[in-house]
Amino acid sequence: MSDPAERKGISRRGLIGAAGAAVATGVAGYAAHSVLAGEASQAADANGPVEFHGPHQAGIVTAVQDRLHFAAFDVTTTKRDELVALLKEWTAAAALLTAGRDIGQYGAVNGPGEAPPEDTGEAVGLPPARLTLTIGFGPSLFDKRFGLAGKRPAALVDLPHFIGDDLDPNRSGGDIAVQACSDDPQVAVHAIRNLARIGFGRVAVRYSQLGFGRTSSTSRAQTTPRNLFGFKDGTNNLKLEDADKLEQQVWVQPGDGAEWMAGGSYLVARRIRMNIEIWDRTSLGEQETIIGRGKGTGAPLGKADEFDPIDFAAKNADGEAKIPMDSHIRLAHPQFNNGAELLRRGYNFVDGSDGLGRLDAGLFFLAYQRDPRKQFIPVQTQLARTDTLNEYIHHVGSGIFACPGGVTPGSYWGEKLFA
Amino acid sequence: MSRSKTLKAATVGVVLGLAALTACAEDQPAATDDGTGPVTVKATDSSCDLSRRDVKSGTSTFSVSNGGSKVTEFYVYAEGDRVMGEVENIGPGLKRDLIVELPTGKYHAVCKPGMVGDGIRGDLTVAGDAPAQVDEDTLLKQATESYQRYVNSQAVALEQKTTEFVDAVKAGDVAKAKALFPVSRTYWERIEPVAESFGDLDPKIDARVNDVEPGTEWTGYHRIEQALWEKNSTAGMAKYADQLLVDVKTVVAKAKVVKLNPLQLANGAKELLDEVATGKITGEEDRYSHTDLWDFQANVEGSQAAIQALRPALQKRDAALVSALDTNFKAVFAAVDKYREGDGFKPYNVTDAEKKQLGQVVDGLAEPVSKVAAVIAKK
Numbered sequence A: 001m002s003d004p005a006e007r008k009g010i011s012r013r014g015l016i017g018a019a020g021a022a023v024a025t026g027v028a029g030y031a032a033h034s035v036l037a038g039e040a041s042q043a044a045d046a047n048g049p050v051e052f053h054g055p056h057q058a059g060i061v062t063a064v065q066d067r068l069h070f071a072a073f074d075v076t077t078t079k080r081d082e083l084v085a086l087l088k089e090w091t092a093a094a095a096l097l098t099a100g101r102d103i104g105q106y107g108a109v110n111g112p113g114e115a116p117p118e119d120t121g122e123a124v125g126l127p128p129a130r131l132t133l134t135i136g137f138g139p140s141l142f143d144k145r146f147g148l149a150g151k152r153p154a155a156l157v158d159l160p161h162f163i164g165d166d167l168d169p170n171r172s173g174g175d176i177a178v179q180a181c182s183d184d185p186q187v188a189v190h191a192i193r194n195l196a197r198i199g200f201g202r203v204a205v206r207y208s209q210l211g212f213g214r215t216s217s218t219s220r221a222q223t224t225p226r227n228l229f230g231f232k233d234g235t236n237n238l239k240l241e242d243a244d245k246l247e248q249q250v251w252v253q254p255g256d257g258a259e260w261m262a263g264g265s266y267l268v269a270r271r272i273r274m275n276i277e278i279w280d281r282t283s284l285g286e287q288e289t290i291i292g293r294g295k296g297t298g299a300p301l302g303k304a305d306e307f308d309p310i311d312f313a314a315k316n317a318d319g320e321a322k323i324p325m326d327s328h329i330r331l332a333h334p335q336f337n338n339g340a341e342l343l344r345r346g347y348n349f350v351d352g353s354d355g356l357g358r359l360d361a362g363l364f365f366l367a368y369q370r371d372p373r374k375q376f377i378p379v380q381t382q383l384a385r386t387d388t389l390n391e392y393i394h395h396v397g398s399g400i401f402a403c404p405g406g407v408t409p410g411s412y413w414g415e416k417l418f419a
Numbered sequence B: 001m002s003r004s005k006t007l008k009a010a011t012v013g014v015v016l017g018l019a020a021l022t023a024c025a026e027d028q029p030a031a032t033d034d035g036t037g038p039v040t041v042k043a044t045d046s047s048c049d050l051s052r053r054d055v056k057s058g059t060s061t062f063s064v065s066n067g068g069s070k071v072t073e074f075y076v077y078a079e080g081d082r083v084m085g086e087v088e089n090i091g092p093g094l095k096r097d098l099i100v101e102l103p104t105g106k107y108h109a110v111c112k113p114g115m116v117g118d119g120i121r122g123d124l125t126v127a128g129d130a131p132a133q134v135d136e137d138t139l140l141k142q143a144t145e146s147y148q149r150y151v152n153s154q155a156v157a158l159e160q161k162t163t164e165f166v167d168a169v170k171a172g173d174v175a176k177a178k179a180l181f182p183v184s185r186t187y188w189e190r191i192e193p194v195a196e197s198f199g200d201l202d203p204k205i206d207a208r209v210n211d212v213e214p215g216t217e218w219t220g221y222h223r224i225e226q227a228l229w230e231k232n233s234t235a236g237m238a239k240y241a242d243q244l245l246v247d248v249k250t251v252v253a254k255a256k257v258v259k260l261n262p263l264q265l266a267n268g269a270k271e272l273l274d275e276v277a278t279g280k281i282t283g284e285e286d287r288y289s290h291t292d293l294w295d296f297q298a299n300v301e302g303s304q305a306a307i308q309a310l311r312p313a314l315q316k317r318d319a320a321l322v323s324a325l326d327t328n329f330k331a332v333f334a335a336v337d338k339y340r341e342g343d344g345f346k347p348y349n350v351t352d353a354e355k356k357q358l359g360q361v362v363d364g365l366a367e368p369v370s371k372v373a374a375v376i377a378k379k
Helices: A004-008 A012-018 A080-098 A185-199 A243-249 A276-280 A284-291 A328-332 A376-386 B136-170 B174-190 B201-206 B221-230 B238-256 B262-280 B292-317 B319-337 B352-377
Strands: A067-075 A132-137 A176-182 A203-211 A265-274 A347-353 A359-369 A393-403 B021-024 B039-043 B048-050 B054-056 B058-066 B072-078 B082-090 B095-102 B105-111 B120-127
Touching: A067 A185, A067 A359, A080 A132, A080 A185, A132 A265, A176 A185, A176 A265, A176 A393, A185 A203, A203 A347, A276 A359, A276 B262, A276 B352, A284 A328, A328 A376, A359 A393, B039 B072, B039 B105, B048 B105, B048 B120, B054 B058, B058 B072, B058 B082, B072 B095, B082 B095, B082 B136, B082 B292, B136 B174, B136 B238, B136 B262, B136 B292, B174 B221, B174 B292, B201 B221, B201 B238, B221 B238, B262 B292, B262 B352, B292 B319, B292 B352, B319 B352
Parallel strands: B039 B058, B054 B120
Antiparallel strands: A067 A176, A067 A203, A132 A176, A132 A393, A265 A359, A265 A393, A347 A359, B021 B095, B039 B048, B058 B095, B072 B082, B072 B105, B105 B120
């Protein structure tokens, strides 16, 4: 997006009036036109926009929105210039979408009657709703098709098989991933739908995943939400306030290898099916010892408050560890993983039922990190081996993506990769 | 396989004074029944004749001979099919003794030719002084003793049948090995929560291919299952067969001396149904042989054995729950009975609609079973 004027697009909130519609929407009129590149106004308004441009991509440390639509794409064109052209078009559209505007010159309803609308229209009247769009490139993009083999970062490894993995190839992998997060589900879906449409002939959706409730907080201003096991999840997550830790654990640093990734981050996505029916028949005491936290407070076992420090050495009267040796919070804790942490921003999902009378429910796990070889892989290896929670979950989808640094006005998603 | 934690705390090393002992007595002639000696039981494929059906309270001996062509089992059940004593795996032409302590009351004596179904049932009356009123703590203690007898008998049969399976694999007898595979697993699946409480043995014995970590060798039942059904061969399987028997013997030795508490019985009963719901109904467990329904039945039988052991205590505390358990166990067995074929089950190649039906009855049973632990824990 080189031309700030182009980014004005058509305001969804102002659209009806501008088009001369007879019925006013009753919306107070979101001041969309004030949101131009460079104007920081994010998060002040719960329905407002999150700045698309910046040193890092939005949607990573951004305070986690309530809803997710995640899509993985296969690149169907074999021409590098077509792929680059698509990324430029996507970037332009993403800037408009995240600002709460229709895409295209005419938007959803102002174009010629003979032409299909440029924007699909279901977000007309809706606010930006803190939409973020975050792109990542999968290992398969770095094959021979586009001459990128030499640019594949060493950290963008193929994930190993973890014990118990039951991966569906149709829900795994992908050349490109786009994570759309918003506080309004329709805004997130609208974004993915329109990007997919722009991509026809060059990319095709490989799989997509809706998430209806955040399972982590990435800001101390947010409360800790609950996952579908009913437990608070992400209490000890990395938070956007921890600037030093983000540099150590989340953002790829110059010199980490693959210079085009500096300022970026590696995303691991895992579709984790939960056997919620089985879990629900498990006693409260066992649920709590499996997790290592109280279900009500979220406090580590033996403590009173959610944010009390975890005392892994504490013992019960019978000499057993208060936080059991095979509890989830112990096995996943940085103290037992060489200091490795993850920035998690996963979502609950229920994709209908599974045909066997059970809900197809679980957690779509999304974690950002500086180097999966030192973070997700060793942590998950340990969890897969010994976490009692494995009785109640299985991993059915998997992807890893290199998410480059942020987009500055005039540049496009992945520009440094294709430079 | 799974990695359940409920039973991990089970302490090992205490040898139980078993109230029921089984002994092989092949060469002993049948005693004439003078009303005081052993009760002789003549089992065939279609009959279960006892020399008398009245015994005195205290220790009784049942001398069971199998004149049929199928392997049989003999049980003495109290109300609700609570196992008072049993002998497993009585082959054609064999004779085994069941020595069991029976208080005054009404019982069922049951032969199970082919080791399946409700069996051939007859009444057994135990007369004598009225049993002393026992308090609930005693009932719970009796529950664990009763269930430990069950575990012991299953463990003995597990070792015997796994030995036969392993012998068939090593002899290259594919057909025999295939026939013995689901039979030997039956005893494993009945006591799985106990067996898998012994740490690393469960993955070695029962891991499915995707349960194995890269760099670790895949061993156990399912490793051999894959060769038998996918390649129709036992080539290269001898070492896995040997290892399986070593591992099973280790489990059996530990299972025979495991000491359990009533809460572990209740949780074990629930976990067995979790196993059915997650592994068996989906067909993941026996993905090459499709013998999942054998495992399904065995898991439910094992669950029922633990619940029945707790039954007298449960009856005192929550009779409505006992009634719900009885109804739902019946419903599950009825649902799986539809798939019987010969002495076993049809291959588990069923439609999603059929899987859903099985899932529904298991869910219906698992809910009341999951309530047992809290009732047992109540003071």
